[in-house]
Amino acid sequence: MEKIRVKGFGFAYQGGSVALENINLSVMRNEILGIMGPAQSGKSTLLRCLNRMVDALPGTSRKGSITLDGADIFSGEIDPDDLRRRVGMVFDVPVPLPRSIYENVAYGPKLHGVRGRKKLDELVEFGLRSAILWDEVKDRLGTSALRLSGGQQQRLCIARTLALDPEVILLDEPCSGLDPISTLKIEEALSELKSKYTIIIVTNNTKQAARVSDKAAYFLMGELVEYGRTKQIFTVPRDRRTDDYISGRFG
Amino acid sequence: MEKLIEKGLLVIAYSSIAILFIITFFIFKEGLPFIFREGLGTILGGVEWRPTKGEFGILPMVVGSLLVTGGALVIGVPLGLSCAVFLVEFSKPKVRRILKPAIELLAGIPSVVYGFLGVILLVPLIRVHLGGPGLSLLAGSIILGIMILPTIISISIDVLEAVPQSYREGSIALGATTTQTVSMVVLKAARSGIVTAVILGMGRAIGETMAVIMVTGNAVAFPGSILDSIRTLTSNIGIELAYASGDHQEALFATGVVLFVMIMVLNLVASMTRKKRIR
Numbered sequence: 022m023e024k025i026r027v028k029g030f031g032f033a034y035q036g037g038s039v040a041l042e043n044i045n046l047s048v049m050r051n052e053i054l055g056i057m058g059p060a061q062s063g064k065s066t067l068l069r070c071l072n073r074m075v076d077a078l079p080g081t082s083r084k085g086s087i088t089l090d091g092a093d094i095f096s097g098e099i100d101p102d103d104l105r106r107r108v109g110m111v112f113d114v115p116v117p118l119p120r121s122i123y124e125n126v127a128y129g130p131k132l133h134g135v136r137g138r139k140k141l142d143e144l145v146e147f148g149l150r151s152a153i154l155w156d157e158v159k160d161r162l163g164t165s166a167l168r169l170s171g172g173q174q175q176r177l178c179i180a181r182t183l184a185l186d187p188e189v190i191l192l193d194e195p196c197s198g199l200d201p202i203s204t205l206k207i208e209e210a211l212s213e214l215k216s217k218y219t220i221i222i223v224t225n226n227t228k229q230a231a232r233v234s235d236k237a238a239y240f241l242m243g244e245l246v247e248y249g250r251t252k253q254i255f256t257v258p259r260d261r262r263t264d265d266y267i268s269g270r271f272g
Numbered sequence: 273m274e275k276l277i278e279k280g281l282l283v284i285a286y287s288s289i290a291i292l293f294i295i296t297f298f299i300f301k302e303g304l305p306f307i308f309r310e311g312l313g314t315i316l317g318g319v320e321w322r323p324t325k326g327e328f329g330i331l332p333m334v335v336g337s338l339l340v341t342g343g344a345l346v347i348g349v350p351l352g353l354s355c356a357v358f359l360v361e362f363s364k365p366k367v368r369r370i371l372k373p374a375i376e377l378l379a380g381i382p383s384v385v386y387g388f389l390g391v392i393l394l395v396p397l398i399r400v401h402l403g404g405p406g407l408s409l410l411a412g413s414i415i416l417g418i419m420i421l422p423t424i425i426s427i428s429i430d431v432l433e434a435v436p437q438s439y440r441e442g443s444i445a446l447g448a449t450t451t452q453t454v455s456m457v458v459l460k461a462a463r464s465g466i467v468t469a470v471i472l473g474m475g476r477a478i479g480e481t482m483a484v485i486m487v488t489g490n491a492v493a494f495p496g497s498i499l500d501s502i503r504t505l506t507s508n509i510g511i512e513l514a515y516a517s518g519d520h521q522e523a524l525f526a527t528g529v530v531l532f533v534m535i536m537v538l539n540l541v542a543s544m545t546r547k548k549r550i551r
Contacts, residue, residue: 074445079364106447116438119461128456129446178442185446 024050024189024219025071026088032066035080040066042243043085048189048236053211053220055234055251057227057266062240064223065113068191071221072108073101089189106133109182113194115174117166122149122158125166125177129185148184152176153210172203179210190214192222196229208233227267231255239263299532303525315526321492323512323520330527332492336409336502337478337531339495340488343413344420344477349470351417352424359425360432361454372429379422387486390415395487404499407489412502415483420473427472431465432458464545471542475535481506505531 025048032041041063048054056064069075071087073094087094094104106129117125126145135141145162149155154176158169166177175195182190192211196204211220211233224230230237231251238248239262247254247263258264307315310328318329355375359368390411399406435458443453459466489501490511503511509524509531516524 072445074441077444102447102449104447105445110445112438112441112445114438116436116442118439118442118457128443129448132446132448132452132456181446 022050023047024052024090025221027067027085028088029085030067030070030087031084032063032070032075033082034078037082040243041070044245046238046245046248048219048221050219051215051217052236053215053222053234055230055237056221056223056240057225057230057237058240059225059266061242063243064240065193066243067240068110068193068221068223071189071191072105072110074105074110076101106185107187108189108191109185109187110191111175111178111182111193111195113197115171115178115198117169117174117177119167120165121163122166122169122177123162126181126184129181133185144184148180148182149177151183151210151214152180153206153213154180170203172199172206175199175203175207176210179207183214187218189219189221192220194223194225197225204229231267239266241266296532299525299528302522303527303529306519306522306526307529310526315523316530319494321508323516323523326519328519328523328526330505330508330530332494333503333505333508333527334530335494336488337504337506337534339409340412340416340484340502340504341474341477343409343498344416345470345474347413347417348420348424348473348477352421352469352473353428353466355421356425356428356432357454357459360429361450361458368429372426375422375425377422378418379426383419383480383482384486386415386419387483390483390487398499402499404497405489405501407487407501408499409488409495409502410498412484412488412504413498415487416477416480419480419483420477423476424469424473427469428462428466431462431469434465435461467545468542471538471545475538475542478538479506479531479535481510485510505534 027044027046030041030044031039033039044063044067046054056067058064066075070083071094075081083095089099089104089108092099118128120128123145126148127141130141130144135144146155146159149158154173157173158177166174169177179190179192179195196207199207208229211222214220222230222233234251236249237251237254239246239254239260241262247258247260249259254263255267258267264270315328315330316334317331318327319331320327320329321332359371363371394411394414395406395408397406398404398408398411402410439457439461440453443457444450448456484504485507488503488507490503490507491501492503492508493501495502505527508527512520513524
């Protein structure tokens with residue numbers, strides 16, 4: 022079933038600098054889409070459009086449409102705060118809030134009106150378990166989240182997104198600052214999460230895209246160069262530029 | 273030549289510190305013997321101030337200073353903090369670029385002008401609409417509340433701007449509205465800095481003299497309500513030092529010592545909270 026459809030989508034920042042041009046792609050439910058591309062290729066911009074994080078920027082313009090379950094996310098019917106609950110986001114640099122581990126995960130549910138210690142406890146445990154962090158922190162939920170290691174912080178950020186019971190999870194280079202073991206743990210968490218959520222992951226690491234994604238997309242200078250099954254893209258890419266990038270001949 | 277400039281600057285740097293020490297030494301030299309002679313308890317605890325009859329109780333003035341400072345904070349902190357929050361979180365950068373310097377200009381207005389405005393505008397308003405003499409604790413609190421606004425606003429703006437943008441993004445990405453993000457994340461992260469802003473504002477309020485002399489009525493008594501007249505420690509010195517002599521003069525210096533210690537303690541607390549934030 023189709024979860025997200027991006028149709029003829031274009032986006033420009035203030036001053037008219039075009040970040041995305043005529044993007045067409047779709048993501049199925051319970052599927053992981055890996056987005057690859059060099060810096061400035063527009064991949065993070067697309068992610069930030071998908072949950073309307075770009076709303077805060079002044080002077081932007083866009084074309085085309087993005088639909089979630091068939092509804093245009095930029096139309097008036099969809100409340101951006103509610104959209105961001107349904108479409109969670111994890112950033113490249115883990116940014117736990119300067120509070121306890123527990124508070125970090127409980128923050129989102131509290132915002133959306135979940136009250137009662139027991140219910141929050143359950144959500145916190147659920148989030149931390151799903152992000153494969155529970156066993157490491159269950160005895161010190163009250164300590165500051167800033168004391169965790171980088172990899173743990175990033176899994177905490179995934180946990181707090183999951184505690185909101187989202188439908189889609191966007192990850193913007195979630196492993197860029199992490200060591201291989203932390204990266205492995207996050208990838209493990211992702212493949213488990215796939216059964217319940219739709220996941221879009223932006224990555225600089227082509228090997229990571231090959232490992233975790235079902236479909237892959239290659240962006241270059243705001244253009245979607247190639248999009249298809251990960252297997253096909255990594256074995257018989259249709260576009261020479263994609264071939265150059267994944268085989269390391271880029272630039 | 274290089275050596276000469278270096279030495280010259282050294283002398284200038286040390287002399288400014290020396291001036292600070294001389295002032296401190298002088299206040300304590302004049303005030304301390306009197307405190308020891310009369311006893312700290314009788315001065316701080318005494319309720320009667322009759323310099324001509326040898327009664328030097330400054331308790332009503334300590335209370336007056338604390339009340340008017342507290343009143344200034346009650347008025348100035350919510351106003352100043354909301355203003356800073358608006359400018360940093362809700363307004364366009366352009367608006368902030370114009371308004372912030374304008375607010376800082378407020379700090380440059382001489383206090384006698386604030387006092388003058390208070391006497392001409394505020395005091396009659398209070399007298400007519402609320403009763404009492406008009407020259408009152410309330411008038412002093414309002415004027416001081418306005419005077420500490422620039423301190424509180426400009427420090428709060430700096431503190432709020434220093435909160436990493438990523439905290440806001442993280443919160444927004446979890447579906448929080450801007451208001452929720454500000455109240456639950458930004459203000460919490462900026463808490464110690466805001467405390468510093470409040471304490472510095474408090475230091476300014478407690479030390480202010482001219483405007484307070486002009487609008488508070490200067491009666492040495494415990495106020496029964498916010499519409500009653502009060503006298504602060506600073507007013508006491510400001511009003512009487514010109515004609516005081518002997519014991520009376522020493523008593524005023526003792527008042528200065530008490531004020532000095534109060535302000536020192538405040539500054540100490542302020543720098544301690546700031547250090548905590550850096551850690």
